[in-house]
Amino acid sequence: MPPRAFFDANVVFSAVLSSRGVPRELLLLAARDAIQVVISQQIVEEIKRNLSKKYPELLDLFPSLLTEAGIEVIEDASQCTVEEVIEYVPYPPDAAVLAAALEAQVDCFVTGDKKHFLSKPQIEDQAGLSILSPRQFLQRLAQGS
Secondary structure, X not given: OOOEEEEOHHHHHHHHHOOOOHHHHHHHHHXXXXXXXXXXXXXXXXXXXXXXXXXXXXXXXXXXXXXXHOOEEEOOOOHHHHHXXXXXOOOXXXXXXXXXXXXOOOOEEEOOOHHHHHOOHHHHHHHOOEEEOHHXXXXXXXXXX
């Protein structure tokens, strides 16, 4: 069974914006069923909102990218799980995203957010979930772990 990873909005957004780079490479791996990508409804809405504001010409590309990559869209996390996560991720939108990743029972959470996630190893410890940059996730896949 391929690894299941929850992607943060910034990873999918980057893959929509550029046909090159690690985020797009990861979605190509998903399209080949080498990995399973999961996002929440909150992530979908955030990407649509950002595309509408910054790159409206790419908004039509987004649904086909989700379909082609076989991305699983799940419901947002329960309020109970968000309240647990907010104890160690104080920014509510970030807590909701991480809570959704936890409820999805994925192998890791992939994000480009250095400020709120990647620079805080204690979050990874408290969540009990690997938090990786897109490059780290790609390297882990290459190593077969």
